[in-house]
Amino acid sequence: MEVLNSVQYFDGLQASPQLALLHISEAGFSLQVGPIWNAGAPVLYFPKAECSLQKTDHQLIVFLNKKTGAYFTVDTHDPIAVAIIQLLQPVEKSFATSLFKLNAFSLLLIVLLLFSGVYWGIATVVPWAGLKIIKPETETELGQKMHEAMMGDASVDKRKTALVQSFANSLELSKIYPIKITVVKNQEVNAYAIPGGNIVVYTGILRTMQSPDELAALLGHEAAHITERHSLRSVLRSAATGLMISVIFNDVSGILSILVENAEGLRSMQFSRSMEENADEVGMKVLVKNKIHPLAMKKLMLTLKDNAPEMPTVLSFMSTHPATDDRIKHAESFAIPYKNSSFAANPLRDSIWRELK
Numbered sequence: 268m269e270v271l272n273s274v275q276y277f278d279g280l281q282a283s284p285q286l287a288l289l290h291i292s293e294a295g296f297s298l299q300v301g302p303i304w305n306a307g308a309p310v311l312y313f314p315k316a317e318c319s320l321q322k323t324d325h326q327l328i329v330f331l332n333k334k335t336g337a338y339f340t341v342d343t344h345d346p347i348a349v350a351i352i353q354l355l356q357p358v359e360k361s362f363a364t365s366l367f368k369l370n371a372f373s374l375l376l377i378v379l380l381l382f383s384g385v386y387w388g389i390a391t392v393v394p395w396a397g398l399k400i401i402k403p404e405t406e407t408e409l410g411q412k413m414h415e416a417m418m419g420d421a422s423v424d425k426r427k428t429a430l431v432q433s434f435a436n437s438l439e440l441s442k443i444y445p446i447k448i449t450v451v452k453n454q455e456v457n458a459y460a461i462p463g464g465n466i467v468v469y470t471g472i473l474r475t476m477q478s479p480d481e482l483a484a485l486l487g488h489e490a491a492h493i494t495e496r497h498s499l500r501s502v503l504r505s506a507a508t509g510l511m512i513s514v515i516f517n518d519v520s521g522i523l524s525i526l527v528e529n530a531e532g533l534r535s536m537q538f539s540r541s542m543e544e545n546a547d548e549v550g551m552k553v554l555v556k557n558k559i560h561p562l563a564m565k566k567l568m569l570t571l572k573d574n575a576p577e578m579p580t581v582l583s584f585m586s587t588h589p590a591t592d593d594r595i596k597h598a599e600s601f602a603i604p605y606k607n608s609s610f611a612a613n614p615l616r617d618s619i620w621r622e623l624k
């Protein structure tokens with residue numbers, strides 16, 4: 268490759284360009300700066316490995332040296348532009364050409380990979396896009412609709428609902444989402460969080476818990492699934508394929524109706540271990556903020572673990588929020604820095620607790 272052309276050279280010091288004679292070789296660029304007729308002008312050499320290319324609408328800018336900031340420009344229509352691009356961005360072997368050389372098995376593999384890629388894309392991108400599109404206010408509206416759809420045949424304990432609601436209000440669980448409690452008469456040891464603010468607590472789990480601090484830990488943990496948007500993410504993921512079209516067209520009402528249809532899944536929604544640990548941490552911070560010892564979270568886990576075997580496991584809290592020994596250890600170590608925080612009894616919560624029992 269031997270090409271000669273005159274270009275605008277900027278030495279990185281002066282604002283105005285100098286005319287330079289450019290010579291392109293396989294290894295890089297040589298520039299003879301100064302009027303091209305002046306054969307005595309110095310020749311500067313720049314190896315291609317140190318050069319980089321930037322394209323604008325009408326110009327190629329070739330950066331020659333990062334330290335000095337020297338560069339030259341040429342018009343994109345200039346015949347030399349092609350040679351510069353070839354030198355700095357060599358074209359890969361054409362995709363189609365290499366495809367012909369593959370055997371049938373490799374082709375099949377590629378097709379399979381493409382399909383699984385599409386599936387992975389839907390399962391990953393749709394929830395991600397949904398989280399961006401859905402604002403907290405919309406999420407609260409959506410959650411309310413899901414909650415109503417789920418409460419259809421449930422028997423609500425109004426007295427306990429009011430009590431646990433005032434208990435939750437005293438904890439200030441979220442600044443963004445209005446946390447709304449519903450206590451359902453059901454002996455299963457269960458509780459779950461609906462996107463946007465609703466927390467459903469079964470009388471079975473209230474009966475099992477041993478102290479007001481454990482109730483605070485439970486509410487802190489469930490509220491964290493809402494504030495950290497775990498619930499929304501899980502709902503979006505489980506409905507991802509159906510949601511794709513609505514997300515692509517930014518159709519919020521379409522998204523909402525599909526999610527309400529999928530509401531039932533929330534009752535037995537399983538979160539990833541990292542989401543559970545995250546919810547434990549956020550919940551423990553809520554405890555500390557309310558002068559409750561953060562190890563109440565660990566106590567709650569142990570209480571529920573001890574009571575788990577006698578309970579139906581399908582919908583129980585333990586199967587959807589498994590308190591693995593790892594999670595207990597994680598909670599223990601998270602609590603260490605808070606061991607000297609100040610803790611105090613709370614007469615309001617204590618009296619609510621006595622009313623509940």
Ligand SMILES: [Zn+2]
Binds near residue numbers: 488492538543588
């Ligand atoms: Zn959980």
